[in-house]
Amino acid sequence: MSTKKKCPYCGQPIRRRQIAEYILHGTAHTIKCDGCGRMLRPSRYPFSFGVCYAVAVFYTIGAMNLMLYVLHFSFLKALLCFLASFAVILALLCLATIATTEFDGNELIP
Numbered sequence: 001m002s003t004k005k006k007c008p009y010c011g012q013p014i015r016r017r018q019i020a021e022y023i024l025h026g027t028a029h030t031i032k033c034d035g036c037g038r039m040l041r042p043s044r045y046p047f048s049f050g051v052c053y054a055v056a057v058f059y060t061i062g063a064m065n066l067m068l069y070v071l072h073f074s075f076l077k078a079l080l081c082f083l084a085s086f087a088v089i090l091a092l093l094c095l096a097t098i099a100t101t102e103f104d105g106n107e108l109i110p
């Protein structure tokens with residue numbers, strides 16, 4: 001939708017770099033609209049912390065067990081493969097967070 005990444009007050013587009021700040025800071029973080037100067041927060045966080053934590057734990061256990069006990073990788077090789085695949089998943093989650101963050105004006109700070 002075209003309304004997802006616009007300021008709910010003035011309609012000014014919100015830059016991706018500003019939205020990317022939520023990846024590190026979460027929804028408690030506010031960004032300043034370039035158009036009207038108001039502080040904005042997303043209406044909801046695309047992925048909850050609990051879901052991301054559970055996915056990370058299960059992926060870590062599952063991937064390491066698969067590589068160590070099914071594929072018979074050495075520990076170092078399994079760890080490197082796990083870290084590489086985890087980095088790809090993390091990058092995809094970051095891109096999805098940027099793509100799905102919405103601002104609806106309900107959580108605005110004056």
Ligand SMILES: [Zn+2]
Pocket residue numbers: 007008009010011012033034035036037038
């Ligand atoms: Zn604005």
